[in-house]
Amino acid sequence: MAGSVTVNAQVEAVVDLDAIAHNVRILREHAGDAAVMAVVKADGYNHGAVEVGRAALAAGAAELGVTTVGEAMTLRQAGITAPILCWLNNADADFAAAIAADIEIGVSSLKHLRAVEQAARTVGRPATVTLKVDTGLHRNGIAPDEYPQVLAALEKLVPEGAMRLRAIFSHLAHADEPEHPFLDVQRDRFVEAIAAAKTYGLEPELVHLANSAATLTRPDLAFDLVRPGIAMYGLSPIPEDFGLRPAMTLQARVALVKPVAAGEGVSYGHQWIAPHDTTVALIPAGYADGVFRPLSNRFEVWLGGARRRNVGRVCMDQFVVDLGDNAAGVAEGDTAVLFGSGGPHPQEWADLLDTIHYEVVCAPRGRVVRRHVGAGAQ
Numbered sequence: 460m461a462g463s464v465t466v467n468a469q470v471e472a473v474v475d476l477d478a479i480a481h482n483v484r485i486l487r488e489h490a491g492d493a494a495v496m497a498v499v500k501a502d503g504y505n506h507g508a509v510e511v512g513r514a515a516l517a518a519g520a521a522e523l524g525v526t527t528v529g530e531a532m533t534l535r536q537a538g539i540t541a542p543i544l545c546w547l548n549n550a551d552a553d554f555a556a557a558i559a560a561d562i563e564i565g566v567s568s569l570k571h572l573r574a575v576e577q578a579a580r581t582v583g584r585p586a587t588v589t590l591k592v593d594t595g596l597h598r599n600g601i602a603p604d605e606y607p608q609v610l611a612a613l614e615k616l617v618p619e620g621a622m623r624l625r626a627i628f629s630h631l632a633h634a635d636e637p638e639h640p641f642l643d644v645q646r647d648r649f650v651e652a653i654a655a656a657k658t659y660g661l662e663p664e665l666v667h668l669a670n671s672a673a674t675l676t677r678p679d680l681a682f683d684l685v686r687p688g689i690a691m692y693g694l695s696p697i698p699e700d701f702g703l704r705p706a707m708t709l710q711a712r713v714a715l716v717k718p719v720a721a722g723e724g725v726s727y728g729h730q731w732i733a734p735h736d737t738t739v740a741l742i743p744a745g746y747a748d749g750v751f752r753p754l755s756n757r758f759e760v761w762l763g764g765a766r767r768r769n770v771g772r773v774c775m776d777q778f779v780v781d782l783g784d785n786a787a788g789v790a791e792g793d794t795a796v797l798f799g800s801g802g803p804h805p806q807e808w809a810d811l812l813d814t815i816h817y818e819v820v821c822a823p824r825g826r827v828v829r830r831h832v833g834a835g836a837q
C-alpha cells in the first residue's frame with residue numbers, strides 16, 4: 460500500500476488512530492494487572508505499524524510485538540524505544556542487527572538459539588531472548604522433545620552473560636472458542652514449561668499466552684502480559700460486542716456516472732444485464748487494490764446516502780455499482796465506502812468470501828493510499 464499521502468487519492472485506507480487508542484483502553488480493562496503488548500506485525504495488520512505502534516503505546520500498551528527482525532528494525536528506526544519482540548525468523552536472520560538495536564528475539568529451536576548466541580558474540584552484547592514454546596499449536600515454537608536441550612544451553616549462556624532470558628511464551632490454537640477444552644490443555648502445558656525452565660535455574664522476567672480472543676474472554680490466561688492484535692484494530696475475534704471500533708475504512712471516489720440502457724451488459728463477460736434503464740457509478744478500485752474478485756455481483760458500498768450493489772465483475776482496477784434512477788444525485792468525485800466507517804463491516808466481506816476479517820483488512824494494497832487520522836496522525 461502506498462505510504463505517503465497523495466492529494467486527490469482515488470482509493471484510500473483511512474486509519475483512525477483514535478479508534479486504536481479506544482480499543483487499547485478496552486483491552487487494558489480486560490487485561491487486569493497484565494501488561495499489553497500491541498501486536499503490529501504485517502505492517503500493523505496493514506494499518507501502518509509505526510503509526511499504530513505509537514498510538515497504542517500512547518494509550519497504555521507497554522510493548523510491541525512483530526514477526527521479523529526487519530519489522531522490528533522499522534519500528535526502532537522510526538524512533539520507538541519501547542520493548543519490541545520479534546518471534547518468527549529464519550535462523551539466518553540478521554540477529555546481530557536486532558541485538559545492536561535492543562530488540563528481543565523469540566527463539567523456536569536450538570538452531571535459532573545457537574544463531575542468536577553467535578550474533579551476540581559478534582556484537583559483543585548479550586542478546587535478549589524469549590522462548591516460544593509449542594504447547595500444542597504445532598506451528599512455530601520449540602518442540603517438546605527439543606525443549607530440554609534449549610534449556611540446558613541457556614543454563615550456561617545466561618550466567619555467562621551471553622543472553623538475558625526475558626520471557627517464555629506460547630500461542631493458542633482455539634482462543635476464538637473460549638469454552639474449548641484445549642485451552643486448558645495448553646495452559647497446563649505452558650505452566651509445566653515454565654516450571655521446567657526453573658529446574659534449570661532459569662527465571663523468565665515474564666510469561667505470556669493470550670491473544671485478542673483470550674484477552675477478552677479468558678482472564679485466567681492473562682499471566683503477566685497479553686498480546687492482542689486484531690481487537691486493537693477494532694475487529695472482534697468472536698461474535699460478541701466488546702465495544703471495539705474498527706479502525707480502517709476503505710473508500711474510493713467515483714470516477715464516472717453514466718446511464719446504461721435496459722438489456723445492456725456491464726463489465727467483462729456481461730455477468731449482469733441491466734433489467735431496466737438505469738444509472739451506474741464507476742468505482743476506480745479493483746482486485747489489484749484488494750477488492751477480491753469473488754465479491755463480484757455480491758457486495759455493496761455506501762454511496763449517496765444508501766447501500767449500492769456492485770453489478771458485473773470486479774476487474775483489476777475498477778467495478779461498477781447500480782444507482783437506479785440516481786435520485787440521490789451521485790456525482791463524479793463522491794466518496795463510496797467499501798468497508799468501515801458508515802459502510803459495510805469487514806465481517807460482511809469475510810462472510811461473502813468464506814474467510815476472516817483479518818484477511819479483509821490485510822487486503823488493501825498497491826495503489827491504495829493509507830491516511831491516518833485522529834490524535835497522533837501526521
Ligand SMILES: Cc1ncc(COP(=O)(O)O)c(C=O)c1O
Binds near residue numbers: 629669672688696
Ligand atoms: C504469537 C502471536 N501472538 C499474538 C497474536 C495476535 O493474535 P490476534 O490478532 O488474534 O489477537 C498473533 C497473531 O497471529 C501471534 O502470532
